[in-house]
Amino acid sequence: VKPRYQSVPGTRDLFPALAERYAATERIAREVFQSYGYGEIRTPIFEHRELFARSVGETTDIVHKEMYEFEDRAGASGAGARLVLRPESTASVVRALVQRGLQEVPLPIRLWYAGPHFRRERPQKGRYREFRQIGVELFAPPSPAADAEVLTMLHRFLTAVGVPEPVLKINSLGTPVWRKRLADALREQLLPRASDLGEDDRRRLDVNPLRLFDSKDAAAQRLVAAAKLPALDDAARQYHDELLGLLAAAGVPFVEEPRLVRGLDYYTMTVFEVTSERLGAQNAILGGGRYDELVADLGGPVLSGMGFAIGQDRLIDAATGDPREAKTVFWVVPMSPAEFEYGLKACSELRRQYPEAVVELDLSGRGFKKGVARAAQIADSPETYAFKVADVRVAFIGPDERASGSLKIRDVKTREERTAPLSELRAGGRVP
Ligand code: HAM
Numbered sequence: 001v002k003p004r005y006q007s008v009p010g011t012r013d014l015f016p017a018l019a020e021r022y023a024a025t026e027r028i029a030r031e032v033f034q035s036y037g038y039g040e041i042r043t044p045i046f047e048h049r050e051l052f053a054r055s056v057g058e059t060t061d062i063v064h065k066e067m068y069e070f071e072d073r074a075g076a077s078g079a080g081a082r083l084v085l086r087p088e089s090t091a092s093v094v095r096a097l098v099q100r101g102l103q104e105v106p107l108p109i110r111l112w113y114a115g116p117h118f119r120r121e122r123p124q125k126g127r128y129r130e131f132r133q134i135g136v137e138l139f140a141p142p143s144p145a146a147d148a149e150v151l152t153m154l155h156r157f158l159t160a161v162g163v164p165e166p167v168l169k170i171n172s173l174g175t176p177v178w179r180k181r182l183a184d185a186l187r188e189q190l191l192p193r194a195s196d197l198g199e200d201d202r203r204r205l206d207v208n209p210l211r212l213f214d215s216k217d218a219a220a221q222r223l224v225a226a227a228k229l230p231a232l233d234d235a236a237r238q239y240h241d242e243l244l245g246l247l248a249a250a251g252v253p254f255v256e257e258p259r260l261v262r263g264l265d266y267y268t269m270t271v272f273e274v275t276s277e278r279l280g281a282q283n284a285i286l287g288g289g290r291y292d293e294l295v296a297d298l299g300g301p302v303l304s305g306m307g308f309a310i311g312q313d314r315l316i317d318a319a320t321g322d323p324r325e326a327k328t329v330f331w332v333v334p335m336s337p338a339e340f341e342y343g344l345k346a347c348s349e350l351r352r353q354y355p356e357a358v359v360e361l362d363l364s365g366r367g368f369k370k371g372v373a374r375a376a377q378i379a380d381s382p383e384t385y386a387f388k389v390a391d392v393r394v395a396f397i398g399p400d401e402r403a404s405g406s407l408k409i410r411d412v413k414t415r416e417e418r419t420a421p422l423s424e425l426r427a428g429g430r431v432p
Helices: 016-035 049-057 061-065 090-100 144-161 176-196 199-207 209-214 218-226 234-250 312-318 337-353 368-380 399-404
Strands: 046-048 069-071 082-085 109-118 130-139 167-172 270-275 284-291 305-311 326-334 358-361 388-397 406-411 417-421
Touching: 016 109, 016 130, 016 144, 016 312, 046 049, 046 090, 049 061, 049 082, 049 090, 090 109, 090 130, 090 305, 130 144, 130 312, 144 167, 144 234, 144 270, 144 284, 144 305, 167 234, 176 199, 176 209, 176 218, 199 209, 209 218, 284 312, 305 312, 326 337, 326 368, 337 358, 337 388, 337 399, 337 406, 368 388, 388 399, 399 406
Parallel strands: 326 358, 326 388
Antiparallel strands: 046 082, 069 082, 109 130, 130 305, 167 270, 270 284, 284 305, 388 406, 406 417
């Protein structure tokens, strides 16, 4: 029968073998990003709703229908606050910087983060309601070099994690003036066909035509695909060409994708996504871009930002190889409860002398035979562990071992056995 308590649809439990893969990508992120000068930032899991409405945009799917919202209970001051679980972190990072004060801070500011985010989407493979992101935000004057640095670092990271042939799709959304021209062009061309559109898309056409690019409706997709887009203005074109030149020089492969607009409102100029052939329908491993106006929009000074967020769940699905370390397991078996005190001591000695190994105490105290059977299970179920099982050694503790202060160790695979004094388990140069 099905247990009474089930997890909420779209959320997942990560057991050790999988959790270790998450931890490994976070370790690589810390290493790679730190080597470029990025420091970690941790912001709250919940924020005021208004923060995301103002930045990501009221008309985006994320804000319009995917946020988990709740009313905080009213305090002494009266009305409660409208809070949301964070659907992304760029707005939170900008809020944190503006709140701290950006007056005296030397530029550039380089930050990275990792953690859970929440969107109420329809769950499917690669799409969760609680998902995890690893992200980066760079605050510096806008320049193709800044964008190139971020994208080169991203490429380094994906290579280090082992994503085979990631495809970087890149576009420029131009200046806000050009974006307005793009919106007008879409409105002009699509308005005569508005009756072909659903209610949601008609609203998009009216309020924020660029959001039509996110539409999942076939008719809307066809119309958008057929629409003629205005050419980028010269300044944006030159900026973008310079960036593409820097990427080519740095050996970062990319494809230009003129219709890539991204599902969040704050972007200006450079936008990009990385997809992988190894994923199914939800094939975007990550997305990002430049935001030249967000800091000022959220009450800060004129300061540009640029960054990306990787869907960690998709990253792990796309990556090949097993990042887990191979480890030796010592399975320490006290013959009976009378041997536990010596068993605990023996475990401490093993851990001291074999810091790279895993030392586990058999807590059953039900004799050697059962203990050995359990050790065989360890060797046979490597997927259960946070590490790969290189080999298993059983350490026996009976009255004899306790009396002589020694340990008998057997290699489960070779069945080789030896007895050594507790203080010199690793002595003699031979690593058992
Ligand atoms: P985003 O495109 O909304 O951008 O999300 C980035 C990535 O998060 C996606 O490409 C995807 O891999 C992952 N993701 C999003 N929703 C889900 C979900 N429901 N389940 C699993 N994975 C998901 C942002 O969030 C921006 N803050 C990125 C950014 C940073 N732009 C500038 N700086």
